[in-house]
Amino acid sequence: MRIAVAGKGGAGKTTIAATLARLLARDGYCVTAIDDDPNPNLAVALGVPAEERETMRRVPREVLTERRDERGEPRLALARPFEEVVKEFGVCGPDGVSTVVMTGVVEPGSG
Amino acid sequence: MRGVIGELEGGKGENGAGGEVTVVDMEASIEHLSRGTLRHVEGLLIVTEPYFRALETAGRTVRYARELGIPDIYAVANKVRSPEDERAIREYCAGQDLPVLGVVPFDEAVTEADRAGEAVLDAAPDCAAVAAVARLAAELKGTWVEVPA
Numbered sequence: 620m621r622i623a624v625a626g627k628g629g630a631g632k633t634t635i636a637a638t639l640a641r642l643l644a645r646d647g648y649c650v651t652a653i654d655d656d657p658n659p660n661l662a663v664a665l666g667v668p669a670e671e672r673e674t675m676r677r678v679p680r681e682v683l684t685e686r687r688d689e690r691g692e693p694r695l696a697l698a699r700p701f702e703e704v705v706k707e708f709g710v711c712g713p714d715g716v717s718t719v720v721m722t723g724v725v726e727p728g729s730g
Numbered sequence: 731m732r733g734v735i736g737e738l739e740g741g742k743g744e745n746g747a748g749g750e751v752t753v754v755d756m757e758a759s760i761e762h763l764s765r766g767t768l769r770h771v772e773g774l775l776i777v778t779e780p781y782f783r784a785l786e787t788a789g790r791t792v793r794y795a796r797e798l799g800i801p802d803i804y805a806v807a808n809k810v811r812s813p814e815d816e817r818a819i820r821e822y823c824a825g826q827d828l829p830v831l832g833v834v835p836f837d838e839a840v841t842e843a844d845r846a847g848e849a850v851l852d853a854a855p856d857c858a859a860v861a862a863v864a865r866l867a868a869e870l871k872g873t874w875v876e877v878p879a
Contacts, residue, residue, distance in 0.1 A: 620749065620874050625756040625795075626777030627787040631808040634840055635777055636755040638851050638863040639870070643751050646867070653754045661755045666849030713849065 637664035644714040651701075652712070654720045662720075667712045676708045677720045773802040773874050775831065778823075780807065780815035785822045792828050802874060804831035806866060811836045831873070832866035834859050 624639075626632040637652065644650040654661035662672045684698035697704060705711065709719035754771070774795050778788040788805060795803050805828050807819040816833055823830050839854035846853065851860055 620773065621752045621754065621771045622773045622775060622870070622874070623754045623756050623771045623800075624775045624777060625791050626806075626808075627779070627784045630777045630779050630784050630787075631834070631840070632775075632777040633755050634844070634850060634859075635775070635806060635808065635834065635863060635866075636753050637849060638860060639867055640751075640753040641849070641851050642864055642867045643753075643870075646871070648749050648751045651750075651752045653752060655754055655756050657757060663847055664849060666852045669847075713852070 633661055633664045637661055637666075640716045641665065641712075641714045644716045650715070651705075651717045651719075654718070659720045662710065662712065662718055665712045665716060665718060667710055667718060671710045671712075675710055675718075675720060678704060678708045682708075771800055773804070773870075774800050775804055775806050776828070777806045777808050778819060779809045780811075780818045785819065788828070789822070789826050792826050804829050806831060807833045809836040810834065831869050832862060834862040834866070 622639075624632045624636040633656070640650050640652040652661055652665060659677075662675060667675075682698055682704055705717045705719055709717060712718045774791075776788045776791050776795075778784045792803055792805075805819070805823045807816060807830055810816050810819070810833055819833075820830055835858045837850075837854075837857050837859035839857035840850050840859050843850035843853040850857065854860065
């Protein structure tokens, strides 16, 4: 299940996304939290400690690879296993919520 | 740009028994996103405050999300201070045919946690806002996500 959380800046979407992610993780779900905001602060709202936040880096484009889908249209996919991507660029946050910043990776497309 | 979110979904815990959930904290507006990216999103929560501009943004977002064909779209009312606030959001959303899945009260504990750079879930686990998000999580479980084995 993929849930996107949108809303006007300041409406509280990051707080709600983070709290929701952790509560679902506590319920036994395997939760990944992706920060797609250009001013990323989801990790703060999740409660990732400052020293761990400093190790986080935006997932770079090199980690993505283009391939053709069943209709022959170009699609981007992760070129490496997700666990590895989280380990290198993200963090495993409180309640086991894996967190990565992918700002600018999910962006305007031709679709 | 396509498929990244979908790829992530398959990237983690494929062999695990627990249900998988990916939560994407979007840019303020979703207008920059393509059909291709969002086709991997089954559910969209639009967080809105009881103010005209926030509601207008929610209205634009829901119209665009429908054009993109996102199946399940819900509003979450946030920073609700009074029954009038809740009514304003419910009336606007009813006009957009947009169900309100959760109502989160204005809560000083959220402001304080923000100020301190902490998660409200750690700083004030028993506060009213967290309780409201817990109810929202319960709604989601009944609506979208399968219960973990």
